[in-house]
Amino acid sequence: MLASANNHAGEARGRGYQIWVTALLSLNFGILFFDRNALNFLMPFVQPDLQLSNTQVGMFSSALSLTWALSGLAVGRISDKLGSRKPVIVIATVAFCLCSFISGAASSFLMLLGARLLMGAAEGGVMPVSHSMIVAEVAPERRSMAMGVAQNLGSNLLGSGLAPVLLVPVAVAVGWQTGFYLAALPGLVTAALIWFTLREPPIEALDHDNPKVTLRDAFAHRNVILCALISILLVSYLVVCWAFMPLFLTRERGFAPETMGWLMATLGISAGLGSFVVPAISDAIGRRPVMIFFSFLGVILPLSTIYYQGPTAVLAAIFFFGGGLMACSRCSWRRSLRSQSIRA
Incomplete structure (x- = not known):
């Protein structure tokens, strides 16, 4: 079985596939951050429309951060017990897209707060599980850089760079609700790409040469x-x-x-x-x-x-x-x- 895992690792670690795994997971995490940060950049429009206090504005970030942190621990454990990574990432990606749609449909503080709580729960486990896939598929000499790119490049350029430039004009033109709907769509595309183009690394490949x-x-x-x-x-x-x-x-x-x-x-x-x-x-x-x-x-x-x-x-x-x-x-x-x- 170990020999089979090593053969899979060697096959999976073709340079082209390593680049694709890293790029796609970075893109997916960037879209995740695009969704996460959307409310912050749209808040100048959301706050007066829903008549929110500054305390309520802060509660949105606190709620998402809380469930994000708890989910990061729980989803990683669930993934380990199930012995699968790819389905976990795909389900979480689809879930946070749905939460973005719910955010756009929110008409009250409580509804929007619930959407943020669910979004944090959906998003929190994505990066830990993505890192485990990179560890399994990327050669050790390139693994550190791949993990840095997966976590940082997409999230910064898309979630923090592109999101405000794109979402604010949309909110000005057609309303902040449309901004949330727009933020949700790309995640469905990356979920499909992950499902159809990435392989599921076996447990042996994940554990090999990586003592816990x-x-x-x-x-x-x-x-x-x-x-x-x-x-x-x-x-x-x-x-x-x-x-x-x-x-x-x-x-x-x-x-x-x-x-x-x-x-x-x-x-x-x-x-x-x-x-x-x-x-x-x-x-x-x-x-x-x-x-x-x-x-x-x-x-x-x-x-x-x-x-x-x-x-x-x-x-x-x-x-x-x-x-x-x-x-x-x-x-x-x-x-x-x-x-x-x-x-x-």
Whole structure:
């Protein structure tokens, strides 16, 4: 059986198939983030229409983040017990597309809150299961880069870069509900592509050369605990930024919705490019100085939003550099956690 698994791994690891697996899973996760971030970018239209308070706006992000986190643990375990990855990703993708449709049809706070809770539950397990497929199908010497591309490239360029530029004009022209319907459609396409073009790696291929490490073993090391705490704080920074930045730019700073969309897109472009640049810098000079530098650099984003009164183009440039913190969080800190666990 092990020989059969190794033969499958060798067959699956043709360079073309490795690229296709990585690209398709990155695209799928990008569409997932497109759906997740859609409410944030459409909130300047949703809030007055549904008469939402700022507390209720914050609850949407909190609800989705909560079920996302719980789902990431639960769905991974379910996938392990079932011994299958591809059906789990396809079902989750179709589910979050349906949740996006429900978001567009929401006519009250409770209905929209329920849609966000369900969306988090559907989306949370996608990336952990996607990573397990990449581990099984991509050669070890390219695996780290493939995992970084799958998690960072699509999510930043589509979910944070393209989403505000595309959704805001749609909301201005035909209403915010149509923006949610538009966000849902591409996920159905990627779900079909995953189902018909990706193979289901056998359990033996997933486990081969990848010994399991228990949580107790991982958290026995100081750096793992520190990086986990840092990541929790950073994710809080990002969630609050995505939830309230569009509202602050339009309501408090008086920017037109289209201008807000381009400013938010700058963050996605920065993080997308940084997904390659920041890890390269960390490989050259070390992870700790990169983490420290980009954490301080991220402070300029909220400060410039509040206090900078100059040309919008300069503000966009500040956003671009401040957005580098997103790439630092998703690349350098994740790789630091992994490297510390392996060295230990």
